[in-house]
Amino acid sequence: MFNVSSCTRKALLAIAILCCSLAVTAMDTLSLRIRDQTLELEVARTEAERERGLMGRCTLKENTGMAFFFDPPESVGFWMKNTLINLDIAFVDTTGVVFHTDTMRANSLTLHHSYGLVSVAIELPQGTLQRLRIGPGTYFPELDITKTGSEGTLRPKSSRHR
Numbered sequence: 001m002f003n004v005s006s007c008t009r010k011a012l013l014a015i016a017i018l019c020c021s022l023a024v025t026a027m028d029t030l031s032l033r034i035r036d037q038t039l040e041l042e043v044a045r046t047e048a049e050r051e052r053g054l055m056g057r058c059t060l061k062e063n064t065g066m067a068f069f070f071d072p073p074e075s076v077g078f079w080m081k082n083t084l085i086n087l088d089i090a091f092v093d094t095t096g097v098v099f100h101t102d103t104m105r106a107n108s109l110t111l112h113h114s115y116g117l118v119s120v121a122i123e124l125p126q127g128t129l130q131r132l133r134i135g136p137g138t139y140f141p142e143l144d145i146t147k148t149g150s151e152g153t154l155r156p157k158s159s160r161h162r
Contacts, residue, residue: 043066065124073093086105088104103129
């Protein structure tokens with residue numbers, strides 16, 4: 001049995017509380033329709049939000065995940081450092097079409113490349129892409145910036161209290 005001082009226990013508790021509060025920080029959300037399902041995605045627009053991503057999450061509910069926006073579009077790579085769950089990723093171009101998908105293992109430092117310019121990358125619980133038959137060629141009209149004008153015209157609903 002470990003002998004942990006009261007001060008150490010308090011410090012560990014404070015760190016745990018801080019980590020939990022970071023994991024549940026309110027972000028904007030975006031709903032995407034795919035066949036008869038709706039995906040509810042947290043929106044990562046800032047560099048800090050993209051860097052944090054889904055790190056520290058123990059679970060994700062079915063049909064939930066995160067959308068990473070890139071304006072202007074760019075070639076990107078994702079890794080899974082400090083990400084505790086396996087994820088699928090779909091890379092979407094400016095026309096709202098998925099052009100590449102991949103599966104990413106928890107805590108892996110392997111880079112998963114987009115292999116093209118990405119407007120939006122969508123992370124979902126592993127198996128979601130296969131279950132919903134999302135793959136190269138899948139079209140998300142809500143993400144088609146050639147029709148909406150620019151990434152800024154996408155209006156995710158805000159989960160923040162104003």
